[in-house]
Amino acid sequence: MIAEVIVDVAAHPIDRPFDYAIPKHLEVLAEPGMRVKVPFGNRKVLGFITDLKETSEFDPTRLKPIHELMDVVPVLNKEMLEMAKWMKEQTVCFEIDALKVMIPAALRAKYEKRFVLNAPLEAIAEPLRPYFKDKTFLKAQEAVEVYALLKKEMTNGTIIADTDISQQTAVKKVKMIHITESLEQLEAIDVRANAKQQIKLLAYFKKNSGRTIEASQLQKEAGVTLPTVYSLAEKGAATISNMESYRDPTLLTDIEKKEFLQLTDAQQTAFNAIDAALNTPKTFLLHGITGSGKTEIYLQTIDQVLKEGKEAIMLVPEISLTPQMTIRFKERFGDMVAVLHSGLSAGEKYDEWRKIQRHEVKVVVGARSAIFAPFENLGLIILDEEHESSYKQDDSPRYHARDMAIWRSEYHSCPVLLGSATPSLESYARAQKGVYELLVLEQRAKNQPLPSVEIVDMREELRRGNRSMFSVQLADAIRESLERKEQVVLFLNKRGYSSFVLCRDCGTVMQCPNCDISLTYHRSSELMRCHYCGHDEPVPHICPECTSEHIRFFGTGTQKVEEELAKVVPGARVLRMDVDTTRNKGAHEKILSAFGEGKADILLGTQMIAKGLDFPNITLVGVLSADTTLHLPDFRAAEKTYQLLTQVSGRAGRDVLPGSVIVQSYTPEHYAIILAKDQLYEPFFDQEMAMRRASGYPPYYYVVNIQFTHEDLMTVAGYAEQTVRYLSSQLSPNTLIIGPSASLIARVNNRYRYQCLIKYKKEPKLTEVMQQLIKIYRTEWLKKGATLSIDMNPTSVM
DNA sequence: AGCACGCCGACT
DNA sequence: GTCGGCGTGCTC
Numbered sequence: 001m002i003a004e005v006i007v008d009v010a011a012h013p014i015d016r017p018f019d020y021a022i023p024k025h026l027e028v029l030a031e032p033g034m035r036v037k038v039p040f041g042n043r044k045v046l047g048f049i050t051d052l053k054e055t056s057e058f059d060p061t062r063l064k065p066i067h068e069l070m071d072v073v074p075v076l077n078k079e080m081l082e083m084a085k086w087m088k089e090q091t092v093c094f095e096i097d098a099l100k101v102m103i104p105a106a107l108r109a110k111y112e113k114r115f116v117l118n119a120p121l122e123a124i125a126e127p128l129r130p131y132f133k134d135k136t137f138l139k140a141q142e143a144v145e146v147y148a149l150l151k152k153e154m155t156n157g158t159i160i161a162d163t164d165i166s167q168q169t170a171v172k173k174v175k176m177i178h179i180t181e182s183l184e185q186l187e188a189i190d191v192r193a194n195a196k197q198q199i200k201l202l203a204y205f206k207k208n209s210g211r212t213i214e215a216s217q218l219q220k221e222a223g224v225t226l227p228t229v230y231s232l233a234e235k236g237a238a239t240i241s242n243m244e245s246y247r248d249p250t251l252l253t254d255i256e257k258k259e260f261l262q263l264t265d266a267q268q269t270a271f272n273a274i275d276a277a278l279n280t281p282k283t284f285l286l287h288g289i290t291g292s293g294k295t296e297i298y299l300q301t302i303d304q305v306l307k308e309g310k311e312a313i314m315l316v317p318e319i320s321l322t323p324q325m326t327i328r329f330k331e332r333f334g335d336m337v338a339v340l341h342s343g344l345s346a347g348e349k350y351d352e353w354r355k356i357q358r359h360e361v362k363v364v365v366g367a368r369s370a371i372f373a374p375f376e377n378l379g380l381i382i383l384d385e386e387h388e389s390s391y392k393q394d395d396s397p398r399y400h401a402r403d404m405a406i407w408r409s410e411y412h413s414c415p416v417l418l419g420s421a422t423p424s425l426e427s428y429a430r431a432q433k434g435v436y437e438l439l440v441l442e443q444r445a446k447n448q449p450l451p452s453v454e455i456v457d458m459r460e461e462l463r464r465g466n467r468s469m470f471s472v473q474l475a476d477a478i479r480e481s482l483e484r485k486e487q488v489v490l491f492l493n494k495r496g497y498s499s500f501v502l503c504r505d506c507g508t509v510m511q512c513p514n515c516d517i518s519l520t521y522h523r524s525s526e527l528m529r530c531h532y533c534g535h536d537e538p539v540p541h542i543c544p545e546c547t548s549e550h551i552r553f554f555g556t557g558t559q560k561v562e563e564e565l566a567k568v569v570p571g572a573r574v575l576r577m578d579v580d581t582t583r584n585k586g587a588h589e590k591i592l593s594a595f596g597e598g599k600a601d602i603l604l605g606t607q608m609i610a611k612g613l614d615f616p617n618i619t620l621v622g623v624l625s626a627d628t629t630l631h632l633p634d635f636r637a638a639e640k641t642y643q644l645l646t647q648v649s650g651r652a653g654r655d656v657l658p659g660s661v662i663v664q665s666y667t668p669e670h671y672a673i674i675l676a677k678d679q680l681y682e683p684f685f686d687q688e689m690a691m692r693r694a695s696g697y698p699p700y701y702y703v704v705n706i707q708f709t710h711e712d713l714m715t716v717a718g719y720a721e722q723t724v725r726y727l728s729s730q731l732s733p734n735t736l737i738i739g740p741s742a743s744l745i746a747r748v749n750n751r752y753r754y755q756c757l758i759k760y761k762k763e764p765k766l767t768e769v770m771q772q773l774i775k776i777y778r779t780e781w782l783k784k785g786a787t788l789s790i791d792m793n794p795t796s797v798m
Numbered sequence: 799a800g801c802a803c804g805c806c807g808a809c810t
Numbered sequence: 811g812t813c814g815g816c817g818t819g820c821t822c
Binding site for chain 3: 002004005007009013014017018019020021038039040041042043056058059062063064783
């Protein structure tokens, strides 16, 4: 038998199946979807069997055999293999990348070069011998100082180079102690009189005969150490075995089961619509204002799916997988739920994934990649906050979880439910056209009024001589809230606001030497760092250009706001939440729960606090500057701003206390800001659609972004220019080709970046032309050191 | 991508 | 005379 294998080499000429002979003894085991080790050229690589067949087009005498099967049960099923092929077409990626993104990182290969001893130890040079003492190989990393000697041996053939392929994490095992059942047997065991520990343990064994207990538990209960257990086990008092176990990532034990809430009429109507379509591949868009109780609908429709014996996937945007969401799912579905998000270690993710694969859970709550949960009987897929850009992966494979969801819904003939208070224009436009079915929740579930939103014109403040970042209104409101012992959330739009260093004499801003971007000041490490290439250098005390001492930190990082805040409300307890304070595992949850428990008066943070925050005592939300996202050179700038403002103001007044929101802006007349004030989605949609139509962007046009990089500016500009000419000659006349132009950040890591945009409505030849373009790149530009990347339907074009 | 093969310059 | 530079070509 012959296996078609996609090998783990991401390169254009390799991006196709290679045929391998299956050794006789593996024929019964081999199945599509299994990982294999195969010889490839003169090395070994990992690959996936994608198909089995009897004959090969390739010269059968030159077929190499599969070296090793890595799995007993396939890690990918038929659906996933099919989906990978589609994804490759859809996103223009390598098939191997599509396959790899579907399995947990722990199962992806780890390659390690090593030197293997191929002769008796005495045969190699004396200085090398200690390195091979009691082992036959040496990791290349640990041999740097003897490379020269090794090389010599390799020409003799006494040492050969090899690559070791292993997976990244193993199954966790726990030691189980099974205590002998028969009391007579235990009585008969003879222990020396001075072996106090053993006597103690034996007494414990007699009391617990027949029990099976985890070793760590036993050590605690009996007060003994493992060697004692071993010596008694040798005498026949117990047997010791290793049992597979799961790492428990949630730390959410003892969650009380909760019953479902009574749905409001509006919720019931939405629920009924979905319920009626549970066996149809239909996409719903649930448009519900903040606090309208979308989650309850998710929970109850999922319950309905489980009752039919099917499974459900619940996707949430990356960081916003707040403890609250997890808790609500655990409350309703208990241990039927697996959780997959970025906060888990590779081992924890692998364990959660195995629970899904083994059908031990029925629901998965997770971020983007959870869309690949290997359920076989899928009944429903939900994307909460469907407009979030984190659903699109921003490196290859550049897939969108929404597209994958719809593909799977067709495969399983089950519905997709997209939920948002601020749907993406694409989804809402589709709902209006009837491609998706629109469901609306207009009222908040607990019938609270929407928070009152006040927009403060910061230009006015400036004119009145207030140069601080807090307007009079906001400062007063903060003080009043604190007097009433209520909580405040302050939101800082981080983008474009990171701290940079500016010389006040010559105007020099410290730049990264490799990239066209200014360096960011990091207080924790006292370094200036580039966010693009990672370059860092010490903070200067004099200007590097003019040696003036008048340099100062500019911009408004959260740290800076915190300092100013101390002047406005002295003594207030402030919790800061940003990349710096949430770097550690679980820090995010810790800060939120501390705030929830009332351990602080003010929560100050960036984007990440915009979502999921649901505490009853928050009555004031302040947005320090609404404009920062608005003026980015991107077609989604207004949409993002509207979404952010709505999202943030939704954090106020979620319970009995009424909420108020203060939005500070330098362009308060912009429609995105005015319409977000009263959550007027429809008018915003109409106005933004008109803009998109006028400028030829989605949803009116589809967009493809093609990026080029090269060390040399003229070269990269030339390739981009050639591409534009080529595309114009190949694509239909109605298609617009924009550019080429230098990217917004024109140089990263000393490579120049150019890009061009394709905007089209209908382009049947698109995939074909993209493949052709790749071919040109492959044969002509790749060896000259250029890179090319294609982003289909980018979330932004910056 | 990685790795070998192969053909021309500066060293033991 | 050999070591080693990276151009070119292949991987079932």
